[in-house]
Amino acid sequence: MVTLKNYMEEVVFNLIDSVLNDIDMCKCELCIKDIAALALNSLPPKYIVSEKGELYSKVNSLRSQFEVDVISAITKAAVLVKKTPRHK
Template sequence: MVTLKNYMEEVVLNLLRGVLEDMDMCKCELCVMDVAALALNDLPPKYIVTEKGELYSKVNSLRNQFEVDVIASITKAAVAVKKSPRHN
């Protein structure tokens, strides 16, 4: 099966928990997904067309190119969510 995928989403989701471990903030599902959404909106999409089995190997090989920018975007998003979480 051929798939169209924004691999930046995979990169963000793979790095997200590691970045958030070092931050003193709420880690409920809503806050974590808000951080992911804000980070992804800050990063350029990187679409690939691939066979299902190739997706993860492509994502991992390309992730290194963007890792620093992704970590910076996740951190920036986490600071924003920590400052204004959408729950009490």
């Protein structure tokens, strides 16, 4: 099966936990997804088309090229979500 995937999404979700370990804030599902959405909206999409089995190897090989930008985007998003979380 051929798959279309924004691999930037995979990179964000692979790095988000390690970035948030250094930030004292809520880590509930809503906050995590808000951070991911904000980060992804500030990053350029990187779409790949691949056979399902090849997809993850491509994602892992390309991830390191974008890690610095992704870590920065996640950190900025986390600061915003921490200031104004959408839950009580």
